[in-house]
Amino acid sequence: MNKPRAEFAATPPHAEPPAGFELNGRPVQAVSPRIARLADVLRDELGLTGTKIGCNAGDCGACTVLLDGRQVCACLTPLGQAEGRSVTTVEGLARSGKLNALQTAFHKHGAAQCGICTPGMLMAAADLLARRKRPTAAEVRDALGGVLCRCTGYQKIVEAVLDVAARPRLDAAPAVGAAVGARTTKVDGAAKLDGTERYGADEIPADALWLRAIRSPHHHARFRLGDLAAFVARTPGLLRVLSARDVPSNGFGIYPTIKDQPVLADGEARFRGEAVLALVGTREAVEAFDAFQTEGLPIEYTPLPAILGLDAAMAPDAARVLPDKPGNLLQDGGMRKGDAAAAFAQCAAVAEGHFETGFVEHAYIEPEAGWAVRRGEGGEARLEVHVTTQTPYMDRDELAIVMKLRPDQVRIVPTACGGGFGGKLDMSVHPLIGLAAWLTGRPVACIYTRSESMASTTKRHPSRVHAKFGCDAQGRLIACEVDADFDTGAYASWGPTVATRVPIHASGPYKVPHVRTRGRGFYTHCHPAGAFRGFGVPQGAIAHEAMMDELADKLGIDRLEFRLRNALRAGDATATGQVLEHSAGLGECLEALRPRWEQAKRDTAAFNRGARADGKPLRRGVGIGCMWYGIGNTSLSIPPPCASACRHAAGSRCTTAPPTSARVPIPS
Amino acid sequence: MTQIAADALGLPMGDFRIVMGDTDRTADAGKTSASRQTFVSGKAVELAGLDLRRKLFALAGAPKNEYLDRRYALALEGAALVFRKDGITHRVPLAALPADANGDVLLGEGTFDPPTLPLDEDGQGVPYASYAFAAQIAEVEVDLELGTTRVLAIVAAHDVGRAINPIQVEGQIQGGTVQGLGLALMEEYLPGRTENLHDYLIPSIGDVPQMDCILVEDAEPLGPYGAKGVGEPGLIPTAPAILGAIENATGVRMQRVPVLPHRLRRALLDK
Structure with a gap:
């Protein structure tokens, strides 16, 4: 069970009598102050961690519980409001130890993916189903509208709730030899439905110290630290303050040769949200400070001009974000096949366009969280980190570098991951809690607040893509040129991967004989841009698909038909000269869509005729998009200018795809 | 992974227990990214399952390639593994085998590293061993006065090679599609201004259209x-399909995402 939070300790338990209420059918007494958030009381005092906290602001709905049968956000409900009433949490659904009909429906339909929003979804649905045995889809969407899900796209959740009235049953397990291809339930699905799954914040030891990072409120600032020891001495409950000088090797990063991001900034903060100090102490002591607080802390900032956006980064006289990166350039690479510039002369139609995208946040519903502990002493000492992550072995090796330990001295125990989408490939809490646990010899825990998570962790790269495509009179692509620039923020993270993947994929899933593409990444004073579902390829696809539409329109060819004529097929060569031997099914995808495409064209045209006739301001349209995507790590993630680094790093985890091992043991 | 292991070895899924990732207990399978776990770890699991099957058949004294004969029915009966085919029964008593430090008596192992070739100075080479392909169509409704866009329907056709579990494949496609909808129409992170989930909007249940998935299996x-x-x-x-649909509806090609209402309204006025 987690340790009670600040509010509980602030008021002695005897100041007011315990609050009594009914929890999942049984009477309970809670000693927390009546102003405490019900979500915290449930998790920290009463030990029911099935109720999740995603934002503490009533935005995400992950903490939804039933209060007298009606859904409420437990993070916005003070304990006092529950007094004398009944509270139902996800732990109260499967009362006989078996999943109830609603949970069974979720299991059957695959309505829980990462599972972090699932308790909230289940409670919101339980509220609805208690009042409406057979709700409509619109009623389901209304009732569940306050709970956000980032994994499923919601459709399977709606289908599951609609199926409850039919008393769903799980299908029998697939027969031997027929498992592959079967619509069977997730093997780890039940724990995501009954509240027993353990995420980063769910199994923190009761004796853990807590850590809160203090973060720069400025995009760019110099800062000077005051007397940290005096600050610790005058702050009750505070045990230690960590700064850059405490970090054994103060640089980490995805690439073996680019360790440019400090664990704690050293005198200069390069983005708003960068950690500058780490407070370690009791939970109430460290959580009394806001991550962006400046007053009352031994730190003095001098704000400096910030480089924000690609124009500022690329300006000829731009200051450098990192001292060793002239022109703020992270990377410049590309592909060349044939002679694209010359080939445009033969084209019957040419399309050209410029496209821009901004930062996009992963918005996983589970904020970064975990705890660390040092095990053993002396040369045998090891660091054990329990953390929500997408990449335990990379975390292990990165932590070993930061802590100057051998990799085998670090153990990463991944908790369940409440959504990642690439955002949990970079380290977050890991080095902070690892360092604090190592130095104090005590377990140390940290849970990012939502705003801390959003301000400090990676984003999708903002992009500017200039594309030019040309084809012959029959609509066959001849040439393409694409130049893509990306804002990688203050540190490299996965920027090189993005700047490499995009040129490889920039010609789209089409056969184009003449290709020239380029991808560049630039540093700015923003949070690092890193990995996010697609590694820049989604930004590039916006450009190449607009070009397909324009060329098709110029030649009077149907947009689907145009793509079909150019689709890469087995036997064709890609932009990198790779001949695809198998499994290039874009043509089949397009053929499968054709009836729906023709129907949609007819439907929208009829709707628009009606809307025009009626003078309505509504217009409908239908569009098509295609993609291709290389599965797995890029064979060479660093472009030719860094070839020596690549050779140096050949065989490393990052630049080549790691072999993957699996063991299927039979227990004795 | 369990579905793959079950078919490779030839036992029901219920006979398998998953050991969750842990750098002290499980091998390095790389990261969960780049759409690689099913392809890369999945292949390693298939090979590990086959390896274990081969070792079991060898223990039973079966001829060298007999383990490839899928007519054998395998079953765990107590602490013994039993093979049956055409009235022939082989029995491997597992309890009698010496256990290793982890308590395992027999280990199947598999390794898979997708074959790729480095790119040369012109970016020519084999960066990936395999590619996914897909096409989606989007139907939208635009309010010309408000600049708002509603996505009415998405049809997604994806070549996944083989759908190991179609429910989970559809879930991935639907979830990805809705993140694509967010990219196209809603999501723009502004440092210092959208550091919470009420200023930074992700699609909620009411923003999501009907999505139909078509799974193409070009192995x-x-x-x-x-x-x-x-x-x-x-x-x-x-996002490309939605932008194309907006252009189809309005004649305006939006060049910047997200297509927030004020941006689309401005573009319509400038048309």
């Missing part, structure tokens, strides 16, 4: 049972 011989990856592809074609 990839390198992958486990022909599978490729599907984690990222769901997202990629969605």
